[in-house]
Amino acid sequence: MKGVKIMIIEDDRHDAGLLEDMLLDHGYEVGGIANSLQEALRLFHAIEPDLVIIDIFLHGKKDGITFAEQISEEEDSRKPFIFLTSAADRNTFEAAKLTAPFSYLLKPFNELELQYAIELAIEKFAGAPAGVFAMEEKHTIMLQDIFFIKRGNVLAKIALDDIQYIEVEGKYSKIVCNKEKYLVQQPLKLILGRLPAIRFVRVHRNYIVNIREVAKVNLIDNEIVLEDGRTVLFSRRYFDDFMRAFDILR
Structure with missing residues (x-):
């Protein structure tokens, strides 16, 4: 960040x-x-x-x-x-x-x-x-391709290009980047609505993926393998939407 x-x-x-x-x-x-x-x-x-x-x-x-x-x-x-x-x-x-x-x-x-x-x-x-x-320490504001987030007394930014995936973690959503992770007190559905659909796709009820980070898809284990080797689960419910977005990107 x-x-x-x-x-x-x-x-x-x-x-x-x-x-x-x-x-x-x-x-x-x-x-x-x-x-x-x-x-x-x-x-x-x-x-x-x-x-x-x-x-x-x-x-x-x-x-x-x-x-x-x-x-x-x-x-x-x-x-x-x-x-x-x-x-x-x-x-x-x-x-x-x-x-x-x-x-x-x-x-x-x-x-x-x-x-x-x-x-x-x-x-x-x-x-x-x-x-x-002031209301929410972990609230975010999005401008163009940047999330602004407040952590303590510091107002910082997360570039969308740096996000690998976002997952549900209790009442929070965890934004996972290449080097850091950030918890924000906002539901996954709300965050998805603010992201460009051509780049970020929901692949599971608990996960949103940046399709630019996808290296391959393991159909046997229902896993999406990212460029750095991390894996994210996908469900059949969201698979068709994921594949359509992936085709558009290519």
Whole structure:
């Protein structure tokens, strides 16, 4: 599991360093720091962050707002962003509000305020109810090809490409990846409904499989053998759906 990749736009070197340290301490990945509009636009398209924290004023101009407007123009390039500023006047707030920021932070702020702002921004961008991460430590939010999951005080992400299979474990579902496993407090049926059907198929009442991970099928033992040698049971009830999806992928 990787930390959420965050890009910082901040022209004050000291403030940028403090913010970077806070993010790293909480398990986030800092994809890069930009201190001007031009550099920010170049870096944004180069690193494709999961979230951007934007200082409204860059070298005395409201270039942070200009940046937010530009990345919001195209649907494919939109990302959640948080405005950061020391300006508490109403005019600045109203100008920033027109870009529909996903959260807003006033300097100085503490680590807890930063954490809440990040969680709220991702929830809002995904269209999830506010406070989802606070309600369930093992709740997930899905955006494009990524599951965002909260574990303790860390908000991290699981790429769909890394998932081998998902199985029922009591009242939880266990997401099994190449190197790690994660328990989420959501039923298998709900998770399946959020996954792309062409890639993930239910093969048993207790299992969903990433068909890209399938190496072969053992019809005698009702087993699906994955690329790393792990096996997952399948049932005849779901076998036809599995084979149709597998044919489409090939």
